[in-house]
Amino acid sequence: MAKLQLPDAILVDKYISGDENCLAILVKRHQSKIYGYIYSKVLDRDVTEDIFQDTFYKVIYTLKQKKYYNEEGKFLSWVLRIASNLIIDKFRSDKKMPLNRDTDDFSVFSKITDSSRNIENILIKEQVNIDLKVLIEKLPHDQKEVVMMRYFLEMSFKEIADLTGVSVNTTLGRMRYAMTNLRKLIEKNNIYLPS
Known part of the structure; x- marks a missing residue:
């Protein structure tokens, strides 16, 4: 029973030293927060289970x-950062699929009947999304991370700061630099962004 009361850092050390039960305690201690965090971003129980595992x-x-492990005293933040990266990876792979497939379930041409949008607007929007993703990939890692979390995972700057282990001001600064760099890349590559 005493093991259940140990701080995360000690449980991690004991697990690394070979005590397998310590990881089970850590998982049980934090599973609801980690699972809840993942679910709040993906809104799908099956996907949440996969990412959790x-x-x-x-x-x-x-x-x-x-x-490779550097906890800095925050096991939960470290695990949430791993989960966040896996969510981003999942988001990237899912977002690429509709752009590359033309099936009965998803077809660009099935949108033609929508009177509020026409095929030209759909194609322009898709091309802009492709161009922006390419440009985002060219950003330095810390800037790319903030942009992905903010715009694709819809995280608050505080959530991003907590997950990346920096202050909110640093997070805001990274976003500002990312936007400046994206503007430069957009101009350099002559990318048209419809208003």
Whole structure:
């Protein structure tokens, strides 16, 4: 029973030293927060389950490697950062699929009947999204991370700051630099952004 009361950092150390039960305690201690965080971003129970499991596969792998783990006193923040990266990866792969497939379930041409939008607007919007994703990939990692979390995962600046382990001011600064850099890249690449 005494093990259940131990702080996260000690449980992590004990797990790294070979006590497998310590990870089970950590998972049980934080699973509702981690699961809830993932679900709040993806809004799908099956996807949440997958990402939750993948998160702990990555946690286990990283802790077993010992040299790659740098907790800085915040196990939960570290795990949420891993989950956030997996959510971003999932979002990227899901968002690419509709742009590359033309099936009965999803067809650009099925949108023609929508009187509020025409095919030209759809194609322009898709091309702009493709162009922006390419440009975002060219940003430095910390700026790209903030843009992805803010605009694609719709996270608040405070949530981003907590997950990345920096202050809100640093997060805002990274976003400002990212927007400046994106504007420069848009001009340099002659990308048209409809208003």
